[in-house]
Amino acid sequence: MLPGIGPLATVSILLPGTFGLDATKAIILLGAVYYGAMYGGSTTSILMRIPGEVASIVTCLDGYAMTQKGRAGPALVISAVGSFIAGTLSLLGIMLLAPPLANFALRFGPPEYTALLVLGLMVLGYMSGGPMLKTLAMAVLGLLLGMIGLDPITGYLRSTYDIAELADGIGIIPVAVGLFGLAEILTTVAGQEAPPQVVKPRLRDLPPSREEWRDSIGPIGRGTVLGFLIGVLPGPGHIISTFASYAVERRLSKHPERFGHGAIEGVAGPESANNAAAEGSFVPMLALGIPTNATMAIMIAAMMLHGVFPGPLLLRQNPEIFWGFIASMYVGNIVLIILNIPMVGLFVNLLRVPYRILYPLIIAFCFLGVYAVNGSVFEVWIMTIMGFVGYALRKFDFEASPIVIGLVLAPMLENALRQSLIMSRGSYAIFFQRPISASLLAASGVLLILALWPWIRRIVGQRGQLEPKKK
Helix, strand or coil, X not given: CCCCCCHHXXXXXXXXXXXXXXXXXXXXXHHHHHHHHHHHHHHHHHHHCCCCCHHHHHHHHHHHHHHHCCCHHHHHHHHHHHHHHHHHHHHHHHHHHHHHHHHHHHCCXXXXXXXXXXXXXXXXXXXXXXXXXXXXXXXXXXXXXHCCEECCCCCCEECCCCCHHHHHCCCHHHHHHHHHHHHHHHHHHCXXXXXXXXXXXXXXXXXXXXXXXHHHHHHHHHHHHHHHHHHHCCCCHHHHHHHHHHHHHHXXXXXXXHCCCCCCHHHHHHHHHHHHHHHHCHHHHHHHCCCCCHHHHHHHHHHHHCCCCCCCCXXXXXXXXXXXXXXXXXHHHHHHHHHHCCCHHHHHHHHHCXXXXXXXXXXXXXXXXXXXXXCCHHHHHHHHHHHHHHHHHHHCCCCXXXXXXXXXXXXXXXXXXXXXXXXXXXXXXXXXXXXXXXXXXXXXXXXHHHHHHHHHHHHHHHHHHHHHHHC
16 A cells, blocks of 8 residues: 555566465465555545555556545445455456457557557557547656666666666656655645545445446456456567556546546446456466566566476466465455455545645655665656656646556567567568568557547538638
């Protein structure tokens, strides 16, 4: 729940604690830590608009808006229930679909990853519900920020201005906490938004209403399927899946104007996708020994320290590890629901703290959380700058979340693009010569045309009206 202390940091901290355990207990412990950390970030996102980790950024949008309306309890309950359902169904997916899904992921090379990431940016722009050019502009800004630091191919420093701390690039956590946590406080203090009235939560207001349950069923199901399928592919699937789920629900909704203002679907879908993707990422890790993200790489390292090598032979040589892990995740899902549902009332009572006391505490958590990740004062400065940037973006009605997704995708997109061009000796034809990449790029083109079609029709219509006047 602490801002900045996400799954990667938590698993890294607890890795030495597995040295005295056998391989089965070690992988169960780290898997439970990873899965619990993926859920824990939603609590501060909903109550304080501070993402506990990067995958909880989307939850800030409608989760905090529900809190301002006095509906923090239903948001927390739906988040826990959606995570439980997504986690349970994803475990069935791991058991039944691991071999074919892992084989499909193996067919992706650098050209396919490039096309997939371009499609992800187009989906982000098309599904955002706002002006596509605004969304893509913010995503491009995130991509530019993600290119700061050491060039992964040549090793040259880019846009560091002789600042040694920028050699490793700009961290995601300080940017996210600044754009969402600190910017929220600055916006309220500056008088742009009034702080929500502190209301004592009533017991009958904690459970979701019948209408909220009905509105959440579809997003939970769609988020589960979408999150699991994206989680199987290499990359930050738990992050991409939350943005994708939110965009899909906004596009499918009959009232898209409610999103960003307390729509329960904006919490149910992304939280389900988040946990489904977290479990889906175990498929290539266990079946092929391929880490889909940095956390999975640490878990593979932990298994190797215990003399176990994940891959196709894991089920044959160490079936107790695979099935013990699956069983433990079922137990983890039950523990998650037992821990969080009864504690909803306790979490909501945090809102009774007066804001003159709560805001300084939130700022302190932001600074401590960002500093604790790498022990860097420079990242605290980045968070502070991003707080003012986030305040300016909200004042001019720009959405900040595409900046974060662009920052996350930048290293992957650059690596995949440049590796593809190295493979083809500089020819862009490689993206159209491979069926999967060509299909993904074609889908990107269709989305771009659909988004620009109203603008094209308006221009054509204006020209048609002017032609008779000229005659």
